Amino acid sequence: MPAERWRQDFPIDWQEDDYVTRRQFAGFLTLISGGLFLGTALLGIRDWWRRTFIPPARVLRVASVGEVPVGSAKLFAYPNADDRCLLIRTAPETFVAYNQACTHLACPVTYRRGARELYCPCHEGYFALDDGRPLSGPPKRPLPRVLLSVRGDGVWATGVIES
Amino acid sequence: MALTFFVDPSRCIGCRACVHACAECDSHRGISMVHLDFVDREASTQTVPMVCMHCEDPACARVCPADAIKRTPDGVVHSALPARCIGCSNCVLACPFGVPKYLPRYDQMMKCDRCYDRTSVGLRPMCATVCPSGALFYGEPSEMAARREIPTQLFQIGKQMVKTNVRLMVSPTTTTLTLDVADFLAEVHHAG
Numbered sequence: 001m002p003a004e005r006w007r008q009d010f011p012i013d014w015q016e017d018d019y020v021t022r023r024q025f026a027g028f029l030t031l032i033s034g035g036l037f038l039g040t041a042l043l044g045i046r047d048w049w050r051r052t053f054i055p056p057a058r059v060l061r062v063a064s065v066g067e068v069p070v071g072s073a074k075l076f077a078y079p080n081a082d083d084r085c086l087l088i089r090t091a092p093e094t095f096v097a098y099n100q101a102c103t104h105l106a107c108p109v110t111y112r113r114g115a116r117e118l119y120c121p122c123h124e125g126y127f128a129l130d131d132g133r134p135l136s137g138p139p140k141r142p143l144p145r146v147l148l149s150v151r152g153d154g155v156w157a158t159g160v161i162e163s
Numbered sequence: 164m165a166l167t168f169f170v171d172p173s174r175c176i177g178c179r180a181c182v183h184a185c186a187e188c189d190s191h192r193g194i195s196m197v198h199l200d201f202v203d204r205e206a207s208t209q210t211v212p213m214v215c216m217h218c219e220d221p222a223c224a225r226v227c228p229a230d231a232i233k234r235t236p237d238g239v240v241h242s243a244l245p246a247r248c249i250g251c252s253n254c255v256l257a258c259p260f261g262v263p264k265y266l267p268r269y270d271q272m273m274k275c276d277r278c279y280d281r282t283s284v285g286l287r288p289m290c291a292t293v294c295p296s297g298a299l300f301y302g303e304p305s306e307m308a309a310r311r312e313i314p315t316q317l318f319q320i321g322k323q324m325v326k327t328n329v330r331l332m333v334s335p336t337t338t339t340l341t342l343d344v345a346d347f348l349a350e351v352h353h354a355g
Contacts, residue, residue: 012224014233014241021246 062097062148063087063155073111075100078146078157085146086111086118087155090129095155097146098132104139118143167304168277168291169314170212171332174298177201177210181290181299188278188289191242196275197290198261212298214290215240215262215275217328223254223263223274231272238328239279243272259320259342277329307332315340 011017020028062076068089076097078085084100088111098118100108107122117135118127125137132143147159179199186195198213221240224232231247232254234240243254243263250270254263263274278288282301291301300307307314307330314330319341333340 010227010230012221012232012234014235017230017233019230021244023246 060157061154062157065150065153065155068095068155071114073113076157079160084108085157087146087148088129093150095148095150096129096132097148097157098127099144099146099160101143102139103134103141103143104137109143166282166287166302168214168217168288168329169300169304169307169332170214170329171298171300171310171312172209172211173312173332174296175199175210175212176296176298177208178295180293180295181212181214184289184293185275188280190280191273194264194266194273196264196273212290212294213260213262214288214299214329215277216260216325216331217277219326219328222257222259222325226253226257228253235279237283239277239282240274241276241279242274245271248272259318259323259325304330311335313337318342320344 073088087097102120109118109120125139126135145161182195185197200211202209231243252265287301291299312332317339318325
């Protein structure tokens with residue numbers, strides 16, 4: 001019996017048959033979507049747990065006023081050591097600070113001296129410097145804003161507003 | 164040598180034990196896969212038991228558009244996979260031995276799978292265990308050597324040569340059984 005191409009596609013022998021039935025495929029889809037649902041639910045529970053039972057942010061001195069000239073930025077970690085944040089002095093009396101992780105895929109956003117926006121180089125995302133709202137690119141949520149308070153010559157972080 | 168299935172129509176007495184034993188199977192309870200055919204009911208009492216011959220190049224599987232009929236390495240051609248069978252009856256028309264059955268109730272084809280649940284664990288098929296006359300025999304080929312008939316696996320059906328896994332006992336002078344659909348059509352016309 002000549003082995004035509006279509007005979008290889010529809011083999012008679014059980015071992016060579018790797019065709020997936022609609023039922024098998026539907027079962028696979030159900031399993032995958034169930035896994036995604038479970039994973040998302042676990043992440044949601046973890047976040048709710050943290051919001052409910054982790055004590056509120058501490059107050060931290062992140063810089064002195066003279067350390068950050070107008071139009072420049074300083075990196076600091078707040079509220080935890082692995083939460084990198086950007087402190088930017090936009091005017092002599094105005095400081096803003098945002099979490100550095102882009103709300104799209106958590107690449108670090110950068111600040112160019114004198115610019116009016118924050119820029120994420122991974123996917124060309126832009127955020128407004130004044131309030132952290134997304135301006136263009138893939139990000140849809142504003143950057144988490146770090147609340148600041150200037151006391152004497154110190155700039156203090158007092159909390160974080162999640163979007 | 165491996166256990167082999169032999170069909171010897173000359174020994175069949177038409178008792179229907181095989182038909183009823185087949186229907187006892189748990190995998191298709193109440194539905195028999197064995198055909199008991201009367202050759203010429205008016206003129207003769209001769210009957211012929213027909214089980215699946217498990218062809219080496221199964222026509223039923225070749226014509227299946229849904230890819231539902233599969234063969235295991237031991238040469239057993241299985242009943243249609245229920246998830247795939249679309250009940251088109253192509254196999255029913257294609258089989259030269261008339262083995263597959265289309266069951267409208269389930270919209271499925273079902274056929275003899277040589278009691279795969281039994282033979283795969285070393286037991287004999289239901290029909291062969293109950294046949295009182297040895298028309299259906301499953302066992303060592305050496306046991307068949309004493310019989311007058313000789314086994315054949317070759318069937319010339321029209322222009323096509325079919326080689327089967329199940330042996331049919333034929334007259335000692337026959338090596339290939341030659342069958343032509345046209346011959347049977349003429350017979351039907353003659354009888355009618």
